[in-house]
Amino acid sequence: MSTPVLTRPDGQARTYDAYAQPWWKRTLLTREMAIIALVVAVYAWSMGNVANFDSPLTLYYLFLDVAPLLLIALPMTLIIITGEIDLSVASVVGLSSVLVGVLVQDGGLSVPVAALIAIAVGAVCGAFNGFLVAYVGLPSLAVTIGTLALYRGIAVGILGTTAKTDFPEKWTDLSKERIIEGQPYPMILIPFLVLLLGFVLLLHFSPFGRGVYDIGLNDEAAQFAGVDVARTKLWLFLLAGAVSALAGVYFTLRFGSARGDNANGMELQVIAAVLLGGVSIFGGRGALHGVVAGVLLIGVISSAMRLEGQTVNVINIVIGVLLVLSVISTNLLGWVSGQVRSRTRGSRPSTSRAQSGTSSTTEG
Amino acid sequence: MAGPAPATTPVLELQDVRKSFGSVAALRSGSLAVQAGSIHALIGENGAGKSTLVKIVAGVHRRDSGTFRFQGEDVDFGSTASSKAAGIAVIYQEPTLFPDLSVTENIFMGRQPLGAGRRIDRARMHEEALSLFERLGVQIDPRRPARGLSIADQQVIEIAKAISLDASLLIMDEPTAALSGVEVERLFTIARSLRDEGRGLVFISHRFDEVFALCDTVTVMRDGEYVGTNAIAETTNDELVALMVGREVAELFPKTPAPLGDVVLDVQGLSSAGTFHDVTFQVRAGEIVGLAGLVGAGRSEIARAVFGVDKYDAGTVTMNGKPVPANRPRAAIGSGIAFVAEDRRKQGLVVEESVARNVASVIRRRLTKGGLLTSGAENKAAGPWASKLEVKTNALDMAASTMSGGNQQKVVIAKWLATNPKLLIIDEPTRGIDIGTKSEVHRLLSELAGQGMAILMISSELPEVLGMADRVLVVCEGQITAELDRAEATPEKVMHAATRGASTTEEIKA
Incomplete structure (x- = not known):
């Protein structure tokens, strides 16, 4: 059938500006940019004020430390944008770590084969979450609290309290190798950057990604527009499982230790970083550059405070306060703009009420 | 046809009540006078302003202007709580009970009788609930949870709540829509006994047979305005239909005739338990088919099933000779269906x-x-x-x-x-939009049909259906009850088929 061409009475077509604001306003005045600026500011301040922060080792270890967070934050961002959450990621890290240990040491498999199997198992774990959420229709919070315990339980069940520590040096060294000798960038950044590119294309430059935002903002309208809501969610949870398992492989090799309780509690760090990076916990809002900045902010602050001799507890307090502030700031901004809007709108109802008052007195 | 001047002060009196939402006037001039000890029917097409009127009485909305008297005094309810406190109870089509609380707890929610030490006096509550049900002549265990009760029983609980509050005015908004014959009879018995106790009742219904069987007075509304009030004994079914419709429609939305092409959409025997049954129709290229009927008749549900958002139990949907798989909107889109849904x-x-x-x-x-x-x-x-x-x-x-x-x-x-798309399904194309845009949308639909698109239009606005559609299918309670060509489609015929009033009211009056 031919494209229906509509005729306008005046025969002229109106054109629209693509954007209401100039590009720099759209890019710079965002929450993501605020977080990036904060990272740069904290980094610059620490360079000048924290002893040894300017040592090349600082940045190197910072990257090694935050690598698992960086990796898992990628799929977590997409999941949270759809309005769901995955609390089982750290347990998948632990399970994957145990699997690599057992398969390499007891099974005699090579590290790459063991890693692939672990990642496949991670994908299955994620798909199980996704199935329960998307097709059975259970709330993801409840499902992944359950599988958080389930996957961690399996991991600890396999190895008990023991650890597998005998890994080929070739692989443990590779996990800590630098991309270019003398530079503070470890090898793990390469798979991270590849995945980052993939997730950026998926979220920001693909129909699938648009669907992810639609689901988070209005899943009913998304369904009416032909977005396969259930399948999208299934894929996201599957990806989260696979990437978490990859992080588990890295975690194991970096510390040369496969334990069931590896990365205990990391899920909350990941979610904190994602939220800090400007992703709305209610879904529909957020971008990956903000999330990367959010992870790095946590990394820089931890690293600077550790050099200052602060304990983990103090670091956690600071990051916790920062997270609460960031959440409050969004709500505060929303409240302020809501106030402004209701004030401009408020004039009409009040006059109509006044009218009704006068008319009822005259008639009554 | 203004009714005779009331001898006594009406329990509820509304005059020239106006209410607008933004630029849309939902109620232009609503008037209603309900006498104590009577059952007053309020009828009108969808969008006539009945619900808005009820919501003003219930304290959900505040009127913009007009007189509102309750028991002879000027009132202005700012909340549902103040309306309730004054003695007005509204029973909606689908009651909202707390499903996990017991029947008794639901009746006394928020005003439980207190015993010693400010503890809830469960025994007294239970006894009062029992005596309420005895008065109403119904058998419901006050201790059972509200979950799982039929709609009819839930309504009875709402009524019990209203009586325990000693409401002097009960408004029932389409209470019978989801009830079976026996349940309707029980509701009517209760309503009559409440009337005999001297309470005022307002009964909103689309079923004329019920209006004639139950009520003693009727007020008709149209397009947000009061049309008239009459004693039931002095009016007829046809008179009410004429009052409800009463307007010239032809010149409003002219659809330019377009040559009809091949069948685009072919729906055969579509059924979904409890929603619609054995729905069969076709839409041709260049044709606008209007789905008319009352709100809740199942029109939107049929459209949603065709588009694949909802499941259906039996039947087939075919586009241009190819079957459209069930429950997959993306496949429906792929086959050339577009769906402008009801809730924008x-x-x-x-x-x-x-x-x-x-x-x-x-x-x-x-x-x-x-x-x-x-x-x-x-x-x-x-x-x-x-x-x-x-x-x-x-x-x-x-x-x-x-x-x-x-x-x-x-x-x-x-x-x-x-x-x-090859087929455009459009559900309530002009609901809640200003008059200028409305005519633009109509011109557009006509033009699209002229270019050979098949259009299935659902509308609760009769003039829109009659003006735009080449063919009108009337849906009533999940079934297509009439198929009318443009030439033979009159407001009266559509309303008769939509309310199934034609056959049943004749019997009752006979």
Whole structure:
């Protein structure tokens, strides 16, 4: 059938500006940019004020430390944008770590084969979450609290309290190798950057990604527009499982230790970083550059405070306060703009009420 | 046909009550006088303003102007609580009980009798509930949870609540819509006994047979205005229909005749338990088929099933001779179906997203280059469609939430026309939009049909259906009860088929 061409009475077509604001306003005045600026500011301040922060080792270890967070934050961002959450990621890290240990040491498999199997198992774990959420229709919070315990339980069940520590040096060294000798960038950044590119294309430059935002903002309208809501969610949870398992492989090799309780509690760090990076916990809002900045902010602050001799507890307090502030700031901004809007709108109802008052007195 | 001057002070008296939402006047001039000890029917088409009137009485909305007297005194309820406290009870079509609380607890929610030490006196509560049910002559165990009770029983509980509050005015908004014959009879018995106790009752219904069987007075509304009040004994079914419709419709929305092509949509024996049954119809290229009927008749549900958003139990949907798989909107879109859904803000748009993303949301898979989708491509595709529909916006990245209802509707239509559909299903095409945009939408639908598109239009506005449709299918309680050609479709025929009033009222009057 031919494209229906509509005729306008005046025969002229109106054109629209693509954007209401100039590009720099759209890019710079965002929450993501605020977080990036904060990272740069904290980094610059620490360079000048924290002893040894300017040592090349600082940045190197910072990257090694935050690598698992960086990796898992990628799929977590997409999941949270759809309005769901995955609390089982750290347990998948632990399970994957145990699997690599057992398969390499007891099974005699090579590290790459063991890693692939672990990642496949991670994908299955994620798909199980996704199935329960998307097709059975259970709330993801409840499902992944359950599988958080389930996957961690399996991991600890396999190895008990023991650890597998005998890994080929070739692989443990590779996990800590630098991309270019003398530079503070470890090898793990390469798979991270590849995945980052993939997730950026998926979220920001693909129909699938648009669907992810639609689901988070209005899943009913998304369904009416032909977005396969259930399948999208299934894929996201599957990806989260696979990437978490990859992080588990890295975690194991970096510390040369496969334990069931590896990365205990990391899920909350990941979610904190994602939220800090400007992703709305209610879904529909957020971008990956903000999330990367959010992870790095946590990394820089931890690293600077550790050099200052602060304990983990103090670091956690600071990051916790920062997270609460960031959440409050969004709500505060929303409240302020809501106030402004209701004030401009408020004039009409009040006059109509006044009218009704006068008319009822005259008639009554 | 103004009724005779009332001898006594009416329990409820509304005069020239007006209420607007934004630029849309839902109620222009509502008037109603309900006597104590009577059952007063309030009837009118969908959108006549009945619900708005009830909501003003219930304290949900505040009127903009007009007189509102309750038991002879001027009142102005700012909340449902103050309306309740004054003695007004509203029973809705679907009661809202707390499902996990017991029947007794539901009746006394928020005002439980207190015993020693300010503890809830359960025994007294239970006894009072029992005596309430005894008065109403119903058998419901007060201790059972509300979950699982039939709609009818839930309504009885709402009525019990109203009686325990000693409400002097009960408004029942289409209470019988979901009830079976026996349940309706029980409700009527209760209603009559309440009337005999001297309470005033307002009964809103689309079923004329019930109006004639139960009520003693009737008030008709149309287009947000009071039309007339009459004693039931002095009126007839046909007179009421004429009053409800009473307007010239032909010149309002002329559809230009277009040559009809092949069958595009073929629906055979579509059934979904409890919603619609054995629905069969066809839509041809260039044809506008109107689905008329009352709200809740199952029209939207039929459309949703055809489009694949909802499941159906039996039947087939065929587009251009090819079967459309069930329950897969994407497959339906692929087969050439577009669906402008009923609820614009919930189903039609992602209101927080930009105009461009909304317009491009269904076609974005076609806009990719090498699998990648850019905002530039979306803007480029969306711009011309926004322009064709004359969407009023500053820029394509403005959020749809900032726009008026009419403009939002244009965005939804643009989004679907961009898919180049063969069949456009449009549910309530002009609900809640201003009069100017309304005629634009009608002109557009006519033009699209002229270009050979098949259009299935659901509308609760009779003039819209009669003016636009080549053929009208009337749906009543999930079934197609009439198929009328443009020439033979009159408001009266449609209303008769939609209420099934024609046959039943004759019997009752006989």
